[in-house]
Amino acid sequence: MFALKADWSQEIKKRYFTLDDYTGGEARWCPGCGDHAVLTVVQRICRDKQILPEKTVAVSGIGCSSRLPHYMGTYGFHGTHGRALTIACGIRSRRPDLDVWVATGDGDCFSIGAGHWIHAIRYNMNMVVLIFDNNVYGLTKKQMSPTSPLGFKNNTAPRGTILQPLNPLTVTLGITNVSFVAQTIDWNPAHLYATLQAAHNHRGTSFVRILQRCPVYSDEVFSDIQNDPSKILFLNHKNGIHIGDNVKRLFPTQREHDPSNMSEAYDIARNHVPVGLLYHAPQTPCYEDFSSVGRHMGIEDKMKGLNDALDQFAV
Amino acid sequence: MLNAIEGSQAIAQAVALCRPQVVSAYPITPQTHIVENLSKLVANGQFNCEFVSVESEFSAASVALGAAMTGSRAYTASASQGILLMAEVLYNISGSRVPMVMTCANRAVSAPLSIWNDQQDSMAVRDAGWIQLYCADNQEAIDTMIQAYRIAERCELPVMVCVDGFTLTHTLETLDMPEQQQVDDFLPPYHFSRTLNPQKPISVGTLVSPDYYSEARQEHHQALLDAQAEIIQADQDWGKIVGREYGGLLNIFGDADAKIGILCLGSVLGTLEAALQQGLVTEKVKLFQLRCFRPFPSHALQLACEGLTHLVVLERALSVGSGGIVSLEVAVALNYLPQPPKLYACAAGLGGRDIPLQILPKLLALTQQPPQPFQIIDLK
Numbered sequence: 001m002f003a004l005k006a007d008w009s010q011e012i013k014k015r016y017f018t019l020d021d022y023t024g025g026e027a028r029w030c031p032g033c034g035d036h037a038v039l040t041v042v043q044r045i046c047r048d049k050q051i052l053p054e055k056t057v058a059v060s061g062i063g064c065s066s067r068l069p070h071y072m073g074t075y076g077f078h079g080t081h082g083r084a085l086t087i088a089c090g091i092r093s094r095r096p097d098l099d100v101w102v103a104t105g106d107g108d109c110f111s112i113g114a115g116h117w118i119h120a121i122r123y124n125m126n127m128v129v130l131i132f133d134n135n136v137y138g139l140t141k142k143q144m145s146p147t148s149p150l151g152f153k154n155n156t157a158p159r160g161t162i163l164q165p166l167n168p169l170t171v172t173l174g175i176t177n178v179s180f181v182a183q184t185i186d187w188n189p190a191h192l193y194a195t196l197q198a199a200h201n202h203r204g205t206s207f208v209r210i211l212q213r214c215p216v217y218s219d220e221v222f223s224d225i226q227n228d229p230s231k232i233l234f235l236n237h238k239n240g241i242h243i244g245d246n247v248k249r250l251f252p253t254q255r256e257h258d259p260s261n262m263s264e265a266y267d268i269a270r271n272h273v274p275v276g277l278l279y280h281a282p283q284t285p286c287y288e289d290f291s292s293v294g295r296h297m298g299i300e301d302k303m304k305g306l307n308d309a310l311d312q313f314a315v
Numbered sequence: 316m317l318n319a320i321e322g323s324q325a326i327a328q329a330v331a332l333c334r335p336q337v338v339s340a341y342p343i344t345p346q347t348h349i350v351e352n353l354s355k356l357v358a359n360g361q362f363n364c365e366f367v368s369v370e371s372e373f374s375a376a377s378v379a380l381g382a383a384m385t386g387s388r389a390y391t392a393s394a395s396q397g398i399l400l401m402a403e404v405l406y407n408i409s410g411s412r413v414p415m416v417m418t419c420a421n422r423a424v425s426a427p428l429s430i431w432n433d434q435q436d437s438m439a440v441r442d443a444g445w446i447q448l449y450c451a452d453n454q455e456a457i458d459t460m461i462q463a464y465r466i467a468e469r470c471e472l473p474v475m476v477c478v479d480g481f482t483l484t485h486t487l488e489t490l491d492m493p494e495q496q497q498v499d500d501f502l503p504p505y506h507f508s509r510t511l512n513p514q515k516p517i518s519v520g521t522l523v524s525p526d527y528y529s530e531a532r533q534e535h536h537q538a539l540l541d542a543q544a545e546i547i548q549a550d551q552d553w554g555k556i557v558g559r560e561y562g563g564l565l566n567i568f569g570d571a572d573a574k575i576g577i578l579c580l581g582s583v584l585g586t587l588e589a590a591l592q593q594g595l596v597t598e599k600v601k602l603f604q605l606r607c608f609r610p611f612p613s614h615a616l617q618l619a620c621e622g623l624t625h626l627v628v629l630e631r632a633l634s635v636g637s638g639g640i641v642s643l644e645v646a647v648a649l650n651y652l653p654q655p656p657k658l659y660a661c662a663a664g665l666g667g668r669d670i671p672l673q674i675l676p677k678l679l680a681l682t683q684q685p686p687q688p689f690q691i692i693d694l695k
Contacts, residue, residue: 062396078428080396081343082371112341112371112400140342143351144368155351156342156368158358 020073021053022046027071034186034212035064035132039071041192042101042130045200046074056099059088061108064139065132065212068103082113085120085129089287092125096288099200100127107137110146110166121175123287124204128196131168131209136218149221169269169278172207173262179204179284181265182241182277186212187226190247191275198241198277204286211273225273233268235259235276251275317491322453322483323348325490326418329457331362332498333416333464335390337382339367339375343397344430345480346420350392372397376404379415383408384519386510388464389415394480395422398436402443405473409444410535411519414467414507415474416460421581421631422480423666431667432480434581438632438640444535446474446542447609451584453478453488455561459606461498462549468505469549470542479582479631481667497556539610546607564612565619566604573599574624575682576656578645580605583629583663583670590675598679605641613648620649623656625682629674630662638689657682660689668693 004010022043029035046056056074060066061084069076075098079087084104092100109117109131120129136154137143143156147168151160172181180202184195192210199206211222225231234251235241239259248254257264259280268274294302320328327349330338338357340350356362365382369375375391383389393401398419408415419437423429437447446466450456456478463474478484509517523531547563554560568588575598577587584604591600603619605612620626626649628642637643642660649655659681664670670693677692 080425081400114370137342140344140347143342143347146370155347156354156366158355 017047017050017053019043019047022056022073024069024071024073024076027067029064029067030214030216032213032215033064034134034210034214035068037186037189037192038065038130038132038210038212039068041189041196042068043072044193045197049200051099055097056101057088057091058101058103059091060084060103061105061113062139063105063108063132063137064134064214065103065105065130066108068101068130072101082108082111082116084108085113085116088127089120089123089125092127093287096126100125102127102129104129104131105138106131106133106135106145106147106168110168114146117172118175121172121205121207122177124177124179124284125287126203126205128199128206129208130196131207132212133168133209134212134214134218135165135221136214138214138217142217148218152218152221154217167269168209169274170266173266173269173279177284178207178279179281180206180277181269181279182207183209183211184241184275185222185232186210188247188250188275190243191241194241194243195275195277202280202282204282204284229253231273233272233274235268235274235278237277239280240277316494317489319487319489320492321348321485321487322456322478323420323485324352325453325457325488325492326460326478326484327352327356328492329460330390330416330418331356331364332493332495333390333461333502334388334499335364335416335464336387337365337367337379338390339369339378339382340391340393341369341372341375341397343372343394345422345432345484346392346394346397346418348484349418349420372400373404376401376408376417379417380404380408380411380413383413383415383507384411384511386507388468388505390417391415392418392420394420395424395430395436398440399424402440405440405443405445407520408473410531412471412509412535412538413473414471416463416467417473417475418460419475419477420480420484421477429666430480432482433631433665433667434477434479435632435665437475437477438634440475441609441640444472444539445609446470446472446539446546446607447477448474448546448607449477449580449605450483451561451566451582451604451606453483453486454490454559456483457490457492458553458557458559458561461493461501462546462553464502465549465552466542466545468507469545470538471508472538472542477581482582491557491559493557501553501556543607543610543612543615561606562604564607564615566606567619568602568604570599570601572622573601574622575599575679576601576603576620576623576626577629577675577678578603578605578626578641579629580608580641581631583631586670586672587629587675590672593672595672595675596679600675600679608641611644611648613651616645616648617652620656621652625659626656627659627661627678627681629678630660631664633662633665633689633691642689657686659686661692662689663691663693665691
């Protein structure tokens with residue numbers, strides 16, 4: 001209630017946000033869908049960091065994962081197919097004060113939106129990009145996606161896919177100005193949380209590929225690494241993703257990897273199923289660092305610069 | 316042979332009967348079942364075709380364009396946002412006078428997001444230089460698909476066959492699927508006059524200076540207008556084989572001496588026919604199914620509307636900020652009649668809203684008043 005005290009000051013109660021404040025409509029993904037886990041972790045991070053809901057935007061394209069903005073109690077924009085990243089770039093370009101979370105999938109980002117994926121990484125605007133990669137088009141009911149494994153039977157390739165899947169990690173690592181590349185799994189909430197938290201802490205475009213189970217249309221694609229976690233390569237480093245030893249022990253295969261080492265990151269991405277931080281270059285300039293150069297200068301400053309330059313040629 | 320079959324499956328089988336060598340598509344509701352069925356036919360060896368499952372509608376149309384340029388019979392299908400994403404390529408295909416056929420499983424356009432039926436998508440690309448044929452039921456969709464290749468190849472123009480999403484694509488009907496031999500007789504192997512040929516090298520789609528652009532556009536425009544004869548001919552010739560005709564450009568039902576007419580596109584015709592049969596109105600009514608929207612059959616419409624006092628145009632799309640799309644063109648065409656009927660322009664069934672039988676008395680009630688500005692008549 002609005003009230004002034006005797007000394008004319010106003011008592012403003014500190015706001016505290018609970019998970020409910022970050023919750024929108026009831027999530028209507030299928031039971032067992034990995035998207036629920038990601039949504040919960042995003043909401044938990046928002047709560048734990050007490051991010052203002054009115055300063056948070058969830059942006060998506062089209063697909064199952066792109067329903068995420070509906071379920072967030074923040075601003076949301078459900079865009080068109082493949083355009084989540086461009087819309088997010090537009091939001092960032094004018095409102096750098098907002099916290100931007102992009103929800104996109106292997107179809108939305110690596111297929112129809114592939115062009116924007118490459119350039120959004122290059123722009124390196126400050127946002128968290130959540131890739132819900134279930135290796136299948138789920139919303140249109142089981143067609144192959146660029147990351148569908150070889151031989152995966154689906155409704156557009158009934159005899160199985162004929163192409164090797166795209167490797168989003170190696171592609172992203174190859175893009176100029178890349179600054180943060182991580183991979184995690186939806187079935188380990190602690191690792192998912194720690195990874196998204198690190199992504200959120202990073203200034204720049206944080207690319208997080210989440211291996212996400214679709215129990216309806218691609219339930220087998222991750223069963224191999226789920227049943228035998230030793231096939232997952234856990235990346236350990238003091239500058240990497242930090243989780244407790246009790247969680248670490250769930251990953252029998254581990255190696256040290258310095259996330260500043262690009263060539264090693266590329267080798268790991270190419271030859272393993274890693275979880276953790278593959279690449280991190282915190283000093284990578286963001287788009288606004290380039291675009292704001294000279295913006296503060298007035299016409300007089302510019303004239304002075306121009307005259308100084310011309311004076312070099314004065315006889 | 317009669318079969319109870321889903322619309323999408325029937326369309327896929329009809330496409331396969333036309334023997335296209337290249338199919339390129341990207342799934343989008345409600346078109347998905349068409350391409351899924353085509354890929355199954357290919358995978359099962361029942362359809363010898365290169366099925367290119369691409370990464371976007373933009374690519375789907377582009378692959379089909381490239382394939383058609385090599386002289387192949389090409390096919391693609393899409394809906395809604397997919398049609399809009401293809402828009403640039405649609406102009407490129409038609410402007411290059413490359414024949415091909417695509418199915419548009421009509422769906423509303425975002426935003427707000429809707430996966431359900433209206434005809435905003437195909438209407439949005441009405442000026443792209445494609446022939447556009449709208450089907451009232453799935454039997455017509457099958458027959459039109461086969462006719463479309465004949466029309467496309469004889470006119471060297473692309474043809475978009477529009478079928479209402481879900482209402483037709485996801486509905487099971489008892490349909491007569493033609494025999495392969497019947498289709499082969501109707502659609503012989505085709506030779507594209509400007510196929511890529513190193514012996515006779517040409518460039519297509521090159522830069523045209525202002526000296527020639529207008530003439531190129533006029534030729535394209537005239538080719539579409541001239542295509543009306545081929546559309547009528549294809550309907551008649553195919554009708555002789557299977558015993559079904561759809562009126563060529565404009566299908567006319569109801570009382571021939573009626574003074575009130577209702578013009579519609581697509582599957583809503585069935586609703587209006589059923590309402591008439593059930594005697595929901597006492598007035599005599601003439602129903603027009605505008606089967607061919609591009610080229611716009613002005614002359615056929617003028618002949619058909621002579622003697623009418625009132626004409627209601629019912630659409631499933633609108634030009635936002637203007638009103639009726641079809642009705643505007645109908646008004647222009649009928650303006651040349653000595654005594655044009657009073658025109659009533661309205662839309663219903665946007666974003667998948669059901670059009671019930673009671674729409675018929677509602678439409679006729681409009682004609683009791685002087686013509687009003689365009690309106691959406693089923694608003695809550």
